[in-house]
């Protein structure tokens with residue numbers, strides 16, 4: 001198994017893509033810390049994983065809060081003895097055209113994605129460096145950070161920011177053997193895309209060379225590759241999981 005004996009913290013893992021990553025990593029032998037701002041949902045997700053035979057713990061964690069992020073790292077080390085993989089996946093959207101977007105809409109999205117990923121990357125790298133762990137950090141960007149989406153000036157800026165953060169952190173952390181990479185999902189079958197008007201989704205799907213919407217499992221597979229030794233000579237990269245859209 002690709003993550004046998006390793007411990008992974010996954011933020012925003014109570015639901016959606018993060019939950020899918022937790023399940024995928026668990027099937028590969030990882031011990032999982034589900035870290036989510038919805039603490040009760042994090043505990044429920046951990047209980048579901050445990051029912052499937054995965055060692056798991058659920059913790060409430062607000063990725064914008066330094067102490068909360070450090071707490072998630074500490075929870076991994078105290079429950080399972082190590083931290084080997086950290087996935088900065090937590091996120092949310094507050095879409096509006098610039099004319100209607102408030103400063104709070106902009107700043108709150110930047111905070112959760114960029115500050116959140118920075119706090120997580122920093123805490124994970126510090127713990128891995130102190131323990132001498134040749135770990136992996138995986139940051140969830142979005143293809144909107146590459147191409148920009150109208151109505152998402154905040155989200156596109158945040159997801160592009162995550163790419164810069166990933167590359168700079170990868171250069172710093174390489175010295176002590178920690179890798180930092182990013183994933184850019186495109187159209188993935190989640191609550192986010194289910195909420196799109198069908199005609200808009202249909203129009204966007206026409207631009208996907210592989211001709212279909214992506215599954216959460218496709219994103220989880222890319223995260224697994226970056227988390228595991230399969231990518232041991234890969235750092236500072238961005239893996240696009242888009243079916244070829246916006247290549």
Ligand SMILES: NC(=O)c1ccc[n+]([C@@H]2O[C@H](COP(=O)([O-])OP(=O)(O)OC[C@H]3O[C@@H](n4cnc5c(N)ncnc54)[C@H](O)[C@@H]3O)[C@@H](O)[C@H]2O)c1
Pocket residue numbers: 011012013014015016017018035036037038061062063064089090091092112116140141142143184185186187188189190191192193
């Ligand atoms: N759904 C897509 O099609 C898509 C495409 C590209 C990128 N992404 C990115 O993938 C990630 C997951 O997306 P999703 O569709 O599964 O979203 P989702 O809304 O289903 O899940 C996000 C999770 O993050 C948690 N969260 C939100 N704010 C938090 C905070 N401050 N601290 C800790 N947890 C917090 C939520 O409680 C929730 O459990 C996000 O970073 C998103 O931007 C999603």
